[in-house]
Amino acid sequence: MASHLDLEEQEQLEQLKAFWNRWGNLITGVVTLVVAVFAAWTGWNWWQREQGVKASAMYAELERVARAGDLEKTQQVFADIKDRFAKTTYAGQAALVAAKLQADKGKADEARATLTWATAQAQPNPLRDVARLRLAGLHMDAKQYDEAAKALDAIESADFAALQADRRGDLALLKAQPDQAREQFKKAYTTLKAEDQYRRLVEVKLASLGVDAETLKSTEGAAK
Structure with a gap:
């Protein structure tokens, strides 16, 4: 064994x-x-x-x-x-x-x-x-x-789209291009959230270019 x-x-x-x-x-x-x-x-x-x-x-x-x-x-x-x-x-x-x-x-x-x-x-x-x-x-x-x-x-980053547009608006103003500035500020305004305090500053810039921000708010409401 x-x-x-x-x-x-x-x-x-x-x-x-x-x-x-x-x-x-x-x-x-x-x-x-x-x-x-x-x-x-x-x-x-x-x-x-x-x-x-x-x-x-x-x-x-x-x-x-x-x-x-x-x-x-x-x-x-x-x-x-x-x-x-x-x-x-x-x-x-x-x-x-x-x-x-x-x-x-x-x-x-x-x-x-x-x-x-x-x-x-x-x-x-x-x-x-x-x-x-x-x-x-x-x-x-x-x-x-x-x-x-x-x-x-x-x-x-898309997160900076509003600030990017706002800066482009500032740049357009410096280059004496009010129409382009207006469009960029509109983009910035509509991209920012309603509660965002920075939106107020963009609203002032739009007003200086003859744009009533209330009309943009109406457009936002219609889009929603």
């Missing part, structure tokens, strides 16, 4: 050896790959969290010095965030804060450069559209109308 079991075990052992000889390298490779992928994924998540924590701390510092009106320090911190954490949301937000202070301090060229960076690099995309809207405004202030139009045309 013992001999029979020994022979059976020996046969099973030989089968196992044959199986391992045939598939051992593949199994080892697959296991190694799975372990490597898991380690890489874990490491990447850890690195992302670390990046986020560090970027958050730097952004908090940038906000602090910007509120204090320290332009030089704000620009230094923004440069650090841009160099080290360009792919984080904080970098795009930092660009918006830095550009506002630059513009407030009369550094329009620097503000435009900062916003131009944000239009290409900020994450996620809605931050890029905010930068495009603000950049268009600075271009208009500098009478750089073609550049302003390009910035507005580049806006991607």
Whole structure:
């Protein structure tokens, strides 16, 4: 009986050896790959969290010095965030804060450069559209109308359609094109929600061009 079991075990052992000889390298490779992928994924998540924590701390510092009106320090911190954490949301937000202070301090060229960076690099995309809207405004202030139009045309999100139209209306007025301005302000007005306070400002712009916003409200009601 013992001999029979020994022979059976020996046969099973030989089968196992044959199986391992045939598939051992593949199994080892697959296991190694799975372990490597898991380690890489874990490491990447850890690195992302670390990046986020560090970027958050730097952004908090940038906000602090910007509120204090320290332009030089704000620009230094923004440069650090841009160099080290360009792919984080904080970098795009930092660009918006830095550009506002630059513009407030009369550094329009620097503000435009900062916003131009944000239009290409900020994450996620809605931050890029905010930068495009603000950049268009600075271009208009500098009478750089073609550049302003390009910035507005580049806006991607439908969420900014009303503000985009409003800015296009402002641009048309600056270019002495009241008919185009009127149409853009109408678009902005009808796109904005009734409870949106910004709608009141667009209503004033329409009134200055001889358009009664009440007629647009009537049209909205009919459309519904």
